[in-house]
Amino acid sequence: MSTPGTQTTFSAEDYFRTQHPPPTLEHDVEKVRAFVTRHREEGRPVVLVTSGGTTVPLERNVVRFLDNFSAGTRGATSAEYFLQAGYAVIFMHRQFSLQPFSRHFSHSTNPFLEFLEIGPSNPMSPIEPGSASEEGETVKVLPSMRKELLTVLRQYHAVQRAGTLLTLNFVTVDDYLFMLRAVAQELEPLGRRAMFYLAAAVSDFFLPTQKMSEHKIQSGKGSLQIEMDQVPKILKPLRDYWTPEGFIVSFKLETDPSLLIPKARQALERYGHKLVIGNDLYRRKFEVVFVEKDADSKDGFRETWVRLPEGKTEIEEEMIKKLVEMHAAWKEEKGRT
Amino acid sequence: MSTPGTQTTFSAEDYFRTQHPPPTLEHDVEKVRAFVTRHREEGRPVVLVTSGGTTVPLERNVVRFLDNFSAGTRGATSAEYFLQAGYAVIFMHRQFSLQPFSRHFSHSTNPFLEFLEIGPSNPMSPIEPGSASEEGETVKVLPSMRKELLTVLRQYHAVQRAGTLLTLNFVTVDDYLFMLRAVAQELEPLGRRAMFYLAAAVSDFFLPTQKMSEHKIQSGKGSLQIEMDQVPKILKPLRDYWTPEGFIVSFKLETDPSLLIPKARQALERYGHKLVIGNDLYRRKFEVVFVEKDADSKDGFRETWVRLPEGKTEIEEEMIKKLVEMHAAWKEEKGRT
Numbered sequence: 001m002s003t004p005g006t007q008t009t010f011s012a013e014d015y016f017r018t019q020h021p022p023p024t025l026e027h028d029v030e031k032v033r034a035f036v037t038r039h040r041e042e043g044r045p046v047v048l049v050t051s052g053g054t055t056v057p058l059e060r061n062v063v064r065f066l067d068n069f070s071a072g073t074r075g076a077t078s079a080e081y082f083l084q085a086g087y088a089v090i091f092m093h094r095q096f097s098l099q100p101f102s103r104h105f106s107h108s109t110n111p112f113l114e115f116l117e118i119g120p121s122n123p124m125s126p127i128e129p130g131s132a133s134e135e136g137e138t139v140k141v142l143p144s145m146r147k148e149l150l151t152v153l154r155q156y157h158a159v160q161r162a163g164t165l166l167t168l169n170f171v172t173v174d175d176y177l178f179m180l181r182a183v184a185q186e187l188e189p190l191g192r193r194a195m196f197y198l199a200a201a202v203s204d205f206f207l208p209t210q211k212m213s214e215h216k217i218q219s220g221k222g223s224l225q226i227e228m229d230q231v232p233k234i235l236k237p238l239r240d241y242w243t244p245e246g247f248i249v250s251f252k253l254e255t256d257p258s259l260l261i262p263k264a265r266q267a268l269e270r271y272g273h274k275l276v277i278g279n280d281l282y283r284r285k286f287e288v289v290f291v292e293k294d295a296d297s298k299d300g301f302r303e304t305w306v307r308l309p310e311g312k313t314e315i316e317e318e319m320i321k322k323l324v325e326m327h328a329a330w331k332e333e334k335g336r337t
Numbered sequence: 338m339s340t341p342g343t344q345t346t347f348s349a350e351d352y353f354r355t356q357h358p359p360p361t362l363e364h365d366v367e368k369v370r371a372f373v374t375r376h377r378e379e380g381r382p383v384v385l386v387t388s389g390g391t392t393v394p395l396e397r398n399v400v401r402f403l404d405n406f407s408a409g410t411r412g413a414t415s416a417e418y419f420l421q422a423g424y425a426v427i428f429m430h431r432q433f434s435l436q437p438f439s440r441h442f443s444h445s446t447n448p449f450l451e452f453l454e455i456g457p458s459n460p461m462s463p464i465e466p467g468s469a470s471e472e473g474e475t476v477k478v479l480p481s482m483r484k485e486l487l488t489v490l491r492q493y494h495a496v497q498r499a500g501t502l503l504t505l506n507f508v509t510v511d512d513y514l515f516m517l518r519a520v521a522q523e524l525e526p527l528g529r530r531a532m533f534y535l536a537a538a539v540s541d542f543f544l545p546t547q548k549m550s551e552h553k554i555q556s557g558k559g560s561l562q563i564e565m566d567q568v569p570k571i572l573k574p575l576r577d578y579w580t581p582e583g584f585i586v587s588f589k590l591e592t593d594p595s596l597l598i599p600k601a602r603q604a605l606e607r608y609g610h611k612l613v614i615g616n617d618l619y620r621r622k623f624e625v626v627f628v629e630k631d632a633d634s635k636d637g638f639r640e641t642w643v644r645l646p647e648g649k650t651e652i653e654e655e656m657i658k659k660l661v662e663m664h665a666a667w668k669e670e671k672g673r674t
Contacts, residue, residue, distance in 0.1 A: 055404070058403075059592070061592035061618060062406055063405060063406050063538070063590065063592065063618070064403060064404070064405055064406070064540075065403070065404055065406065066395075066401060066402070066403055066404070067392070067401070067402055067403070067404045068400060068401055069399055069400050069401070069402065096433075099448075101450060102448055102449070102450050105449065105450075111436075111439055112439070112442065112449045113438060113439050113442075113489070113490065113493055116478070116486065116490055118487065118490055118491065118494070137487060138478075138483050138487065139478045139482075139483045139486045139487050139490060140477070140478065141453070141475075141476045141477065141478060145476075146475050146476045149453065149476045150455065150474060150475065150476050152450075153450065153453055153455055153476060154455065156450055157455070201400070203401075204561075205560070205561040222567070223542070223564050223565060223566050223567065224541075224542040224563075224564070224565040224567075225562075225563070225564050226561075226562070226563045226564075226565075227560050227561070227562050227563075228560055228561040228563075229560050230559070230560065230561075253400065255396070255398035255400065281398060281400070
């Protein structure tokens with residue numbers, strides 16, 4: 001699928017010059033602009049949370065694609081804790097990945113049809129439009145589910161009323177990269193009040209549209225050979241040009257625990273952003289490691305392990321608490337200089 | 338990722354000998370056996386509906402995988418119409434793809450938190466456990482949604498009471514192939530009363546475990562090269578050995594409409610099963626083509642277009658009606674010989 005000798009490493013500039021933005025980008029940017037303007041006026045910090053995996057289509061009329069494992073649990077859960085901490089949240093997620101609030105009742109773990117029962121319409125109450133059926137039956141939430149739903153629904157409605165959550169969708173790695181650049185440029189005027197919490201599982205490789213096959217790749221011609229190019233390292237322009245003052249947090253997911261800290265340090269060296277959160281695929285719900293640069297330390301780095309406290313269920317609660325403190329200190333520091 | 342010169346075409350036998358079955362297979366087979374036995378005694382026809390895409394993991398500790406585009410709409414919708422037509426349905430689907438009944442309210446098109454409202458607990462009704470909160474509030478279904486939910490919920494409960502739906506899950510193409518073989522072997526005793534409606538989007542290529550990398554593939558070494566082997570053509574042993582009397586329906590999805598009928602005919606020639614349903618990626622909700630062998634026709638084939646009738650919303654209603662007739666005729670034919 002690729003000609004030997006053609007380019008396999010794109011700079012960010014080359015990438016954005018040669019690939020195509022998603023058709024809905026302008027529309028999304030307008031929503032972001034209005035959202036940022038309002039929260040800027042109200043003095044609220046804003047965090048961009050990215051969540052879920054990106055796809056790499058192998059065909060222009062897409063049937064097959066490369067994907068990255070991610071249900072979006074980390075991002076959706078973290079977004080709720082940022083909202084609780086008073087942030088305005090831009091939640092940029094993979095289509096159909098988990099979302100704040102609805103995540104509690106989604107997919108097959110907690111199918112919502114199981115919450116509902118058919119019961120008699122209440123003859124005492126006035127007739128409500130659309131509620132009555134020929135048989136005088138109506139749909140009700142099971143009593144055993146009401147308490148849990150009520151808790152989530154209260155938070156959900158409060159966030160809707162406050163207008164502190166803006167949701168954006170992506171599918172492909174191209175959608176993601178163009179959208180990240182555009183959102184970063186909109187957040188730039190916030191300076192240190194903007195945080196970037198980049199939890200999406202972004203593909204390291206992509207197939208330039210120029211190399212993509214038009215139709216479904218046919219089998220029957222033996223094995224399938226795919227050669228993909230490296231995705232440009234986007235953290236570099238993000239930190240250097242698009243949002244030099246933003247508080248940028250990236251993630252490293254590894255399956256070999258011995259690579260976690262070396263890879264995190266390498267990323268900080270290369271891109272110069274604030275923090276890498278390292279997680280091991282199998283222990284990521286119980287512990288993560290915050291890796292920062294630290295001029296006072298012997299080797300120039302500081303590692304802090306964050307663990308799920310006894311009696312708690314979501315490590316994101318601890319992670320966000322710590323991040324909010326770090327972000328506040330970073331804003332503070334600016335004030336003093 | 339592969340050594341040149343190694344095997345790239347697996348026979349079904351080689352495949353099942355060298356690859357690994359999913360750990361839950363035995364457990365699933367027991368459920369299928371009990372389900373088939375009961376419906377066989379009750380004289381009900383049984384259909385296996387497969388639905389959703391399969392993944393091909395690129396790493397043993399999976400972070401990246403190849404996937405096939407499919408939300409599972411065709412399979413989930415068809416399963417409902419088979420249930421309505423009196424079939425017992427084994428619904429074998431990709432984890433998190435759409436399912437019968439819940440499909441009407443799933444994902445972001447119809448998020449269920451939007452159906453619910455917080456209202457006062459009814460002071461007239463007796464106290465129900467778990468329903469009351471400190472503030473005397475409870476969760477209710479929005480009046481405007483009750484009618485639609487009631488219709489679906491009635492069907493869902495009726496199917497649960499009748500026990501006519503058995504749901505199985507797969508993720509990878511390996512899960513799918515091992516599960517398909519096992520289910521086919523359980524359905525074999527039903528002879529012509531079993532139908533196979535193979536709507537899942539199954540990968541044509543896979544990466545043998547022997548060639549898979551143990552950990553997450555590292556970027557930073559230039560481009561990614563993947564070579565995948567062809568998945569064995571499973572329709573052949575399905576038709577020849579596992580269920581010679583089963584009514585087997587396969588699907589062809591193409592993006593180039595000119596390939597649709599030639600590819601469907603080729604599949605019938607090769608595998609000798611009953612029917613190929615051809616669909617074009619962009620028109621599949623409005624028209625499909627049923628391709629069968631026909632000894633009386635000049636070129637040996639018959640094509641019948643099935644189209645969405647005016648005023649209807651789901652082409653699957655027409656498709657299943659037609660299939661139920663064809664299946665009945667096939668059972669009938671056996672009775673006469």
